[in-house]
Amino acid sequence: MTVGIVLVSHSRALAEASLALAEVMLSDERPHVAIAAGMPDGRFGTDATAVMSAIEQVNSGDGVAVFADLGSALMSAEAAIDLLGVGDDVRIVAAPFVEGLTAGLIRAAMGANLDEVVEAAESSMDAKLSALGRLPQEQVGERRGGTEVRLVNAIGLHARPAARLAALASKYDAEITVSFSGRAPVNAKSTMSLMALGAKLGDTILVDAEGPQADEALDAVVSFIAQGLGDPPA
CATH class of the missing domain: 3.30.1340.10 (HPr-like)
Structure with missing residues (x-):
């Protein structure tokens, strides 16, 4: 089982750097990843047809998680999914670009299914919020053991x-x-x-x-x- 990963960004440099950072966390296993970022002439921008190609490139039948940076990247991703008619097998992840990509890529490399990859990515900010004291801290009750x-x-x-x-x-x-x-x-x-x-x-x-x-x-x-x-x- 291998969930594919697609990065949709206005900047190819940003997407490549984010992927390189996330891959530092991996060991041997590497999920299939494709980047749809920037315009052919190097300008910032996104292109729905490039997103379609990226999805098709990494879709091995186990689903695809799509990570988008800002505004029109989401619209391009949504348009690509609609045009491909792939339904719920391809999902846009509601997560911050770097944290979400890192968490999702790690779970995909572990062989997790699409639901698990999306869940890991969409909860990725909780760790930072907790570390900064911006999530309610649960009280640790009587220890079960361990x-x-x-x-x-x-x-x-x-x-x-x-x-x-x-x-x-x-x-x-x-x-x-x-x-x-x-x-x-x-x-x-x-x-x-x-x-x-x-x-x-x-x-x-x-x-x-x-x-x-x-x-x-x-x-x-x-x-x-x-x-x-x-x-x-x-």
Whole structure:
């Protein structure tokens, strides 16, 4: 299963830079990505026919998530989808361009379906809002249990290590959460949410899991963290 990704932007340079930044989070797997950005003469602008071609290029049958930057980019994307007649198999994602693309690309690389890719992208701002204290902080009630583990890699839950952890967590049929410093638990399958915790080298985090594969998932996640999240221990 591979969800295709299309970037619609007024600027090809902006689209290419955003993609390059998002791809830093990936390991080996790469979703199919196409860019429809700028005008042929280099001016800013968008073109519905270019968006149509981009959608067709990456649509392998598992759906396409379309990320658009501003105003007319949305209109061009909507026109392209209408002209192609692809229905709900191609969706414009209501998310900020960089954060949404990063979250969606990571989930697509994990083999997530279109619903999961769109959900990850559209909730991508929550991590930043939470980190800035602009989301209501849930009170952490009585602890269900879980396992504490210390971060031993140099950069902690940042960028690629967080993406690797989310990829591992996504393999299990379980609700896996990570909490740190008294904050409400976050979904371990969300790279952006893990990064927003701000947990660094030497910090101790709490991992918990529920569901059919909870025990197996908890053991695997805790072990992966204790071994450095794919990085050499600092």
